[in-house]
Amino acid sequence: MTSAELPSTPTPEATPSPEATSTAGTAPETEGAPSAIDELLLRHDQGPDHGAPEVPTPVPSLHLAIVTCMDARIKVFDVFGLRHGEAHILRNAGGVVTDDVIRSLSISQRKLATREIVIMQHTSCGMSLITEDGFRDELQADTGLRPTWAVEAFADVRESVRQSVARVRHSPFLRLTTAVRGFVYDVHTAKIHEVT
Numbered sequence: 001m002t003s004a005e006l007p008s009t010p011t012p013e014a015t016p017s018p019e020a021t022s023t024a025g026t027a028p029e030t031e032g033a034p035s036a037i038d039e040l041l042l043r044h045d046q047g048p049d050h051g052a053p054e055v056p057t058p059v060p061s062l063h064l065a066i067v068t069c070m071d072a073r074i075k076v077f078d079v080f081g082l083r084h085g086e087a088h089i090l091r092n093a094g095g096v097v098t099d100d101v102i103r104s105l106s107i108s109q110r111k112l113a114t115r116e117i118v119i120m121q122h123t124s125c126g127m128s129l130i131t132e133d134g135f136r137d138e139l140q141a142d143t144g145l146r147p148t149w150a151v152e153a154f155a156d157v158r159e160s161v162r163q164s165v166a167r168v169r170h171s172p173f174l175r176l177t178t179a180v181r182g183f184v185y186d187v188h189t190a191k192i193h194e195v196t
């Protein structure tokens with residue numbers, strides 16, 4: 001699909017007052033600002049992606065699932081020299097094994113034949129810059145609602161990796177819980193340190 005085929009972004013009915021836009025993190029998009037999504041669609045149209053006709057199955061050929069952070073500095077394919085079709089890659093804030101990650105891993109193992117799990121968190125993670133209660137307080141102050149979910153903030157990345165590894169090892173929903181290894185990736189040097 002080209003960018004011209006996309007529905008246009010809805011226009012706000014009224015221009016918000018300066019007061020309404022002053023709260024950090026809640027300001028609506030600036031009128032006329034370039035859209036990153038439009039830019040990406042242009043890059044897609046001009047880029048080399050051709051799908052995966054050479055990969056006939058959704059089963060990852062390395063039978064591997066990788067859980068890592070959404071951090072934009074981690075190029076997972078480059079980090080591990082991954083090729084098309086080799087691994088499932090699950091990303092979230094922190095690279096934490098949450099209930100939703102267990103959901104994906106259970107499907108990955110039971111229906112798509114993965115056997116090993118890599119959990120890779122990293123240095124200088126945004127999740128170490130916030131605290132569990134601080135972020136919950138912020139959400140409650142802003143919205144009136146305190147989330148039912150855990151923020152999963154952490155101060156010690158190695159301990160967070162150990163916690164995620166332990167969640168895999170103790171999950172009743174996974175078929176294979178021993179072939180899991182945890183790592184910390186240094187975003188500045190690209191070095192990978194295993195957490196034992």
Ligand SMILES: [Zn+2]
Nearest residue numbers: 069071125126
């Ligand atoms: Zn991170």
